[in-house]
Every structure is written in structure tokens, then in C-alpha cells.
Amino acid sequence: QQPVQSPQAVILREGEDAVINCSSSKALYSVHWYRQKHGEAPVFLMILLKGGEQKGHEKISASFNEKKQQSSLYLTASQLSYSGTYFCGTQVQYSNYQLIWGAGTKLIIKP
Amino acid sequence: DGGITQSPKYLFRKEGQNVTLSCEQNLNHDAMYWYRQDPGQGLRLIYYSQIVNDFQKGDIAEGYSVSREKKESFPLTVTSAQKNPTAFYLCASSIALTSGGTSSTQYFGPGTRLTVL
Numbered sequence: 001q002q003p004v005q006s007p008q009a010v011i012l013r014e015g016e017d018a019v020i021n022c023s024s025s026k027a028l029y030s031v032h033w034y035r036q037k038h039g040e041a042p043v044f045l046m047i048l049l050k051g052g053e054q055k056g057h058e059k060i061s062a063s064f065n066e067k068k069q070q071s072s073l074y075l076t077a078s079q080l081s082y083s084g085t086y087f088c089g090t091q092v093q094y095s096n097y098q099l100i101w102g103a104g105t106k107l108i109i110k111p
Numbered sequence: 112d113g114g115i116t117q118s119p120k121y122l123f124r125k126e127g128q129n130v131t132l133s134c135e136q137n138l139n140h141d142a143m144y145w146y147r148q149d150p151g152q153g154l155r156l157i158y159y160s161q162i163v164n165d166f167q168k169g170d171i172a173e174g175y176s177v178s179r180e181k182k183e184s185f186p187l188t189v190t191s192a193q194k195n196p197t198a199f200y201l202c203a204s205s206i207a208l209t210s211g212g213t214s215s216t217q218y219f220g221p222g223t224r225l226t227v228l
Contacts, residue, residue, distance in 0.1 A: 042154070
């Protein structure tokens with residue numbers, strides 16, 4: 001079952017913070033986060049494994065709440081280069097571990 | 112450098128024609144995937160392959176066909192049976208498909224934009 005991403009879209013001023021959520025109705029083994037810029041391929045950002053660990057990539061970090069089956073992506077002091085669509089891909093526990101993709105969250109950063 | 116290549120970058124097809132999109136990887140990955148992406152939409156799985164000479168239908172396989180004769184290559188044919196093929200096609204690969212965690216992390220090629228004239 002497809003994970004639900006929220007919000008669908010967000011517009012920020014440069015320097016502002018954003019949070020993107022990815023929720024599943026199934027118990028998850030991991031969550032993968034990707035960013036896709038317009039006209040380009042998705043680029044892998046990070047993976048969160050069950051256990052609730054938080055990971056970081058520059059000023060982008062993420063957490064995984066195992067109890068809620070939800071991952072959140074945090075973009076701090078956003079830069080123009082953060083613009084794009086963010087996708088989460090989830091692996092359901094005790095399944096074939098194939099990635100199931102969310103519908104994406106479009107992030108627009110204005111100067 | 113290791114990576115995934117797709118060709119051509121842009122492709123134009125007349126109605127009724129079959130076209131083949133190329134995907135090659137030199138990452139030594141076992142699993143490969145084809146996705147279709149329509150403007151402003153998410154990723155929809157067309158076909159995937161876990162191993163050479165084996166592939167499985169994804170969510171929208173109708174009108175498409177694939178082959179996996181070599182580990183490095185996973186070409187996609189868009190047949191005339193596909194009624195609305197204009198879209199952005201993405202190929203991806205991962206170390207494995209049925210392993211949890213980082214082995215299932217998918218890496219994408221640059222994509223092929225197909226337009227039907």
C-alpha cells in the first residue's frame with residue numbers, strides 16, 4: 001500500500017525550515033528519501049532503518065518513528081538548491097522488501 | 112565511474128510504432144527497474160527484474176515489454192498497444208530486490224523523454 005506524503009506542496013522563503021512526512025499503514029523495515037529536480041532523475045538522499053535512528057545530509061536530516069510507522073524529513077535553513085520534489089520509498093517489514101513509493105512533496109524555495 | 116546510462120535522452124515516436132529504450136548499468140547490480148513518470152506525478156513501476164532471464168510485471172505493464180539477457184542491460188520496448196506512451200521513462204538498479212535496507216536502495220539513470228507525434 002502506497003505511503004502517504006504530506007504536505008503535497010510547500011512554498012518557502014530561502015532560510016526557512018520545512019518538514020515533510022511519510023506515513024504508512026504497514027509496519028516498515030526502512031524508509032528511503034529521494035529528491036528529484038525538474039526534468040532530472042531522482043537522487044538518493046538517505047535511508048532510515050527501523051530502530052528510530054536519525055540521519056543527516058548537509059542541512060537535511062530525517063527521523064523514523066517505528067511506533068507511528070512514519071518518517072519525517074527536515075530541511076533546515078533551506079537553500080534555493082533544495083527546490084524539487086521529494087519522494088519517500090518504503091520497505092514493508094516481512095515482505096519482499098520492494099520499495100513502495102509515495103506520491104511526492106513539491107518544495108519551492110523563493111529567494 | 113560506475114553508473115546507469117539511458118539512451119536516447121529524447122525520443123519521438125509515430126503512432127503505431129514500437130520503440131526500444133536502452134538502459135545499461137555497470138554497478139554490478141542484480142536488480143533493475145523501469146518506471147514511468149507523467150508530468151507532476153509520481154513513479155509508476157512498469158517492469159522489474161531480480162536476475163538475468165527473469166522479470167516481473169509491475170503496476171502498469173500493459174503495452175510494454177522487456178528482456179534481461181545480460182546482467183548489465185534491461186531494455187524496454189514501448190509497443191503500439193500502449194495507448195498513451197508520452198511520458199518520462201526512468202530506469203533504476205539496486206544491489207538486490209528482496210533484501211532489506213541499503214541493498215534495495217535504487218539508483219536512477221538520467222531518463223528518456225518519449226513523445227508520440
